Amino acid sequence: MPSRQALRTQFTIFVLFGDVILPRGGSIWTSSLLRLLGLLGVSERATRSTLSRMKRKGWLRAERRGRHSQYWLTPKGERLLSEGGRRIFEPRGWSWDGRWCLVVYSIPESKRRLRAALRKRLTFLGFGPLGPGKWISAHDRQAEVQAMLDDLGAGSFVQVFSGENLDSGDGREIVERCWDLRGLNRKYAKFLARWERDYEQSAPARQNGLSPADCFVKTFRISHEYSTFPQADPNLPVELLPEGWLGVRAAELVNSFRAHLSEKNDAFIGETMANPNGRGSTRKVPR
Numbered sequence: 001m002p003s004r005q006a007l008r009t010q011f012t013i014f015v016l017f018g019d020v021i022l023p024r025g026g027s028i029w030t031s032s033l034l035r036l037l038g039l040l041g042v043s044e045r046a047t048r049s050t051l052s053r054m055k056r057k058g059w060l061r062a063e064r065r066g067r068h069s070q071y072w073l074t075p076k077g078e079r080l081l082s083e084g085g086r087r088i089f090e091p092r093g094w095s096w097d098g099r100w101c102l103v104v105y106s107i108p109e110s111k112r113r114l115r116a117a118l119r120k121r122l123t124f125l126g127f128g129p130l131g132p133g134k135w136i137s138a139h140d141r142q143a144e145v146q147a148m149l150d151d152l153g154a155g156s157f158v159q160v161f162s163g164e165n166l167d168s169g170d171g172r173e174i175v176e177r178c179w180d181l182r183g184l185n186r187k188y189a190k191f192l193a194r195w196e197r198d199y200e201q202s203a204p205a206r207q208n209g210l211s212p213a214d215c216f217v218k219t220f221r222i223s224h225e226y227s228t229f230p231q232a233d234p235n236l237p238v239e240l241l242p243e244g245w246l247g248v249r250a251a252e253l254v255n256s257f258r259a260h261l262s263e264k265n266d267a268f269i270g271e272t273m274a275n276p277n278g279r280g281s282t283r284k285v286p287r
Contacts, residue, residue: 096237128178188246212268
């Protein structure tokens, strides 16, 4: 079982591929990857160990080009990342048609690992537990659920339904039963308290003191921290959100922060990824 630090490094690499590498061709020199992760506080030893494990899992592949090597996501890794990317960047504060997506399953105890994997994937897709063997989402997730079931080989144990009247109470009662939005809103408040202050300090009029490497680190850190929210946030429509909900405000802050730092950030990433030796500014930014 990988350590927590190893899992954090793995998550960081996945976010780096989704946010930085895939939009710029999909491959990266090993030296460039080591340099970018080094700026983020990940040691070369931890990076190489995690890359080897991700290759064994079938998520990454490597190819030598002369004296250097490059990394790509495999189709399996791309599917996993694509699922996560859609959840992170899907629109917030959307209007609802009143329909629910309901997943019902019955998986024997002999296949409890499959059951645990199904619950984990449903949680990431924004489903909440309505009752034993019943999970629900306000989104139309039928296509995504079917793809997930095909991937897990769990289709014979699961049924998927869509409808307005589920005989489980009104919308807000269902939300109260399935998700801890109060606890999640407190986490959003802490996120905003930290990053809104940082945003003011990094505003365009004050950017002269930020190097391109600074902009990369700040952009990545806010994106990395924000990317943990979709694991808990079901991204409910405005009709079902509680008063004082901060999730939409957090998403808007991330988009604004990224836009303000994009010019220097993009220049630094382009320079670093273009060179097989990964050369570029390496000045670290205090947390």
